[in-house]
Amino acid sequence: MTLDRAQSVAIKTPRLFIRPVTEGDLADIYAIHSVEEVNRHIPYQTWKTMEDAKAWLAMIRERQLKQEAGQFVISNNNGVIGTIIIFNYHTESGCLEIGYVLAQSVWRQGYMKEALDAFIPRIVELLALSEIKATVESENQSSGGLLISLGFTLESKRVEADGTEVRLFRKTTT
Numbered sequence: 001m002t003l004d005r006a007q008s009v010a011i012k013t014p015r016l017f018i019r020p021v022t023e024g025d026l027a028d029i030y031a032i033h034s035v036e037e038v039n040r041h042i043p044y045q046t047w048k049t050m051e052d053a054k055a056w057l058a059m060i061r062e063r064q065l066k067q068e069a070g071q072f073v074i075s076n077n078n079g080v081i082g083t084i085i086i087f088n089y090h091t092e093s094g095c096l097e098i099g100y101v102l103a104q105s106v107w108r109q110g111y112m113k114e115a116l117d118a119f120i121p122r123i124v125e126l127l128a129l130s131e132i133k134a135t136v137e138s139e140n141q142s143s144g145g146l147l148i149s150l151g152f153t154l155e156s157k158r159v160e161a162d163g164t165e166v167r168l169f170r171k172t173t174t
Contacts, residue, residue, distance in 0.1 A: 003089055005126045006070045013118045016111065021060065021071045021083065026053045028080035029073070032103045063087070074102070074115045081106050084119055094130035094174075096123075107142075116150055124173045131172050138165040147171075 011018040021029070030053040036046045047053055063069035067089070074082035082102035089096040098120075102112050120132065134152060136143045144154070144167060152169040159165050 003064070003067050003070045003086070003127070006086060006123055007064065009070075009072065009119075009122055009126065011118045011122055013114050015076055016081075016115055016118075017075050018072055018084065018115055018119055019075075021057070021073050023057060025073050025080050026050065026057060028075075029053055029056075029083065032080070032082065032101060035104050037104055072119070074111065076106075076111070081111060082115065084115065086123060088133075089127065094128055095133065096127065096129060097133045097135070099134065113146060113149060116146070120150065120171070120173075130174045131170055133171075134169045135166050136169065138167050144169070 007020055009018065009020065027050075030047055030050055033047040033053070033056075045052075047056070060069065060071045064071070069085055069087040072084045072086075073080045074084065082100065085099045086096050087099070098116075100112055100116065123129065124132070132152075133155075134147055136147065138144075138157065147169040148154075150171065152171040155168045155170045157165060157167050
């Protein structure tokens with residue numbers, strides 16, 4: 001099984017629509033990643049120009065072709081408000097990692113919980129997953145709390161090469 005199976009996911013929730021990223025989403029995604037605070041806890045630099053967004057999409061497309069990642073957008077009636085990425089998929093163990101970003105203007109409104117509550121079961125089903133992992137900077141208490149509310153458990157902590165302390169969360173799906 002490959003990540004190709006996930007590339008056609010389209011999920012509707014009461015307030016959101018989740019689907020694969022397209023080039024037409026770049027302006028909205030640029031608006032999200034051009035905010036310093038949004039990028040504080042993720043491995044991206046704050047985007048300064050649309051060229052940064054185009055380079056990101058090219059990198060995502062390359063990772064998709066190599067079956068290394070799947071990238072999705074979360075939208076509401078106002079446009080794209082966030083993204084979800086799945087990566088490090090191991091077919092043998094049925095494990096992958098997940099990451100997510102939400103526009104600062106919609107933080108603390110339950111959007112990411114709503115999105116992941118719908119997205120995770122669909123990906124588990126499509127890819128026959130036995131577990132999902134997420135790595136979160138220890139300072140990012142909101143993200144850690146979200147994962148706990150979704151049934152993830154804190155597995156471990158470690159310090160990255162740059163000195164950042166991160167927490168590894170795991171959700172068993174079988």
